Amino acid sequence: MSANISPAGREAADRQPTAPPPAGRRLPKVPFWAQILGGLVLGALLGWLARGQDVSWLSTTLSKIGEIFVQLLKLAVAPLVFFAILVSITNLRKVNNAARLAVRTLLWFMITSLIAVAIGLVIGLVTNPGSGTDLTPADGAKPEHAGSWIDFLTGIIPQNVIAPFTELNVLQIVFLAVVAGIAVLKIGDKAQPILTLSESVLELLQKALWWVIRLAPLGTVGLIGKAIATYGWDLIGKYATFTADIYVGCAIVLFGVYPLLLSTVAKVSPLQFFKGAWPAIQLAFVSRSSVGTMPVTQRVTERLGVPKEYASFSVPFGATTKMDGCAAIYPAIAAIFVAQIFDINLGFGDYLLIAFVSVIGSAATAGLTGATIMLTLTLSTLGLPMEGVGLLLAIDPILDMMRTATNVAGQIVVPIIVSAREKLLDLTAYGSAHSSPLDGWGDDEVPAEKADRPAEPVAV
Numbered sequence: 001m002s003a004n005i006s007p008a009g010r011e012a013a014d015r016q017p018t019a020p021p022p023a024g025r026r027l028p029k030v031p032f033w034a035q036i037l038g039g040l041v042l043g044a045l046l047g048w049l050a051r052g053q054d055v056s057w058l059s060t061t062l063s064k065i066g067e068i069f070v071q072l073l074k075l076a077v078a079p080l081v082f083f084a085i086l087v088s089i090t091n092l093r094k095v096n097n098a099a100r101l102a103v104r105t106l107l108w109f110m111i112t113s114l115i116a117v118a119i120g121l122v123i124g125l126v127t128n129p130g131s132g133t134d135l136t137p138a139d140g141a142k143p144e145h146a147g148s149w150i151d152f153l154t155g156i157i158p159q160n161v162i163a164p165f166t167e168l169n170v171l172q173i174v175f176l177a178v179v180a181g182i183a184v185l186k187i188g189d190k191a192q193p194i195l196t197l198s199e200s201v202l203e204l205l206q207k208a209l210w211w212v213i214r215l216a217p218l219g220t221v222g223l224i225g226k227a228i229a230t231y232g233w234d235l236i237g238k239y240a241t242f243t244a245d246i247y248v249g250c251a252i253v254l255f256g257v258y259p260l261l262l263s264t265v266a267k268v269s270p271l272q273f274f275k276g277a278w279p280a281i282q283l284a285f286v287s288r289s290s291v292g293t294m295p296v297t298q299r300v301t302e303r304l305g306v307p308k309e310y311a312s313f314s315v316p317f318g319a320t321t322k323m324d325g326c327a328a329i330y331p332a333i334a335a336i337f338v339a340q341i342f343d344i345n346l347g348f349g350d351y352l353l354i355a356f357v358s359v360i361g362s363a364a365t366a367g368l369t370g371a372t373i374m375l376t377l378t379l380s381t382l383g384l385p386m387e388g389v390g391l392l393l394a395i396d397p398i399l400d401m402m403r404t405a406t407n408v409a410g411q412i413v414v415p416i417i418v419s420a421r422e423k424l425l426d427l428t429a430y431g432s433a434h435s436s437p438l439d440g441w442g443d444d445e446v447p448a449e450k451a452d453r454p455a456e457p458v459a460v
Helices: 009-016 034-051 056-075 077-094 097-128 149-154 170-214 216-238 240-266 270-287 296-303 308-323 327-343 349-360 371-381 387-392 396-421 427-432
Strands: none
Touching: 009 149, 009 170, 034 056, 034 216, 034 270, 056 077, 056 170, 056 216, 056 270, 077 097, 077 170, 077 308, 097 240, 097 327, 097 349, 097 396, 170 296, 170 308, 216 270, 216 396, 240 270, 240 387, 240 396, 270 296, 270 396, 270 427, 296 396, 308 396, 308 427, 327 349, 327 371, 327 387, 349 371, 371 387
16 A cells, blocks of 8 residues: 555655654642742641751751842842833833723722722721830831932932943833833834844743743742741741731722722623732742732733733833722822831821822832832831831732732733723723633743634745
């Protein structure tokens, strides 16, 4: 029979893929969320062991693992923010009513921030987090750098184009990116090579950051273990009410306010939102960095049906300015806490100032780990002692996990609301969003947005 096969047919048959050899039983793949959960449990156990048995080398190892993971995330922050903002601004030209979308995005950022800060104020006034603790003003210490409105306003414009990147001043990097993006739009076709290069660099950075994100379970072990080994559970006991307030406030916004807005304003399923957005929320909880989570945030936002051109603008914009946890709930409760420790009475006008700072000054948090700058800005505006910052630094890593998870959830919710209101949301994609974009997306696979395209013919 084989003698009757033509050479062309034999060549075609040779090109057919052969069946892979039988493989042994493979171990089941552990989902990414389970890896994160395992890292949390293992980190807590190792931290407890290091503190309880006074194992210094284990404490040092956990500390170094956590520091290296955070440093790897920060390594990509400066170029990632610059190129993401630049490309996102230029992508708006592909969207109808781009100015309208930008304004509505900013408006919903402000609305949700006001709701979050109001919840924080109510919780702080009801629970009195600073009462009944053993803390005194003597336990506090002034921070090395305190934020003020003058510093905030004058610090937006950099003195040169190099310093913002070497000093990791995200606010100044955003300013440079916005200027560069608008300039590219104004120049038009002549700037196309710059735009093409920027898009390629952004894709490269996101790929490298995906590799870092894969290390999140290991980073979780180090970060959680370090916190417990350093401070133990006694610290949480001292700040029990304050810690509970932050977690409860963030939980109300995350699992109450956002689902309510999604069901009533966007008219979509909140449960489906959490199914699609959970990978970004859990990574934010571990990494404590909105900017570091940004590639995952943008990916899940697109998978939830938000148009790619709009998501590429709203997500980077939100990652640097939309901070319901760090810039709304936290400073509201923290200001009440500090005022009670220092025996200072706050009036209605002070609460209005807290709300104003939360809405206008949220960009000062810059999407990095910690919210010290926002806290110092709030305290300085209210005239509260800066020593209050020192009271909260020790507990900050534990609080920052829940704050950042809330931040990132809000950065996904707002684009969905705006897209739904503008009839841009792909409801089919929203209803079929994946539970995790990290599982099954390796280096050899094609991203979803490219996989849908038909294969181009290959010249022979």
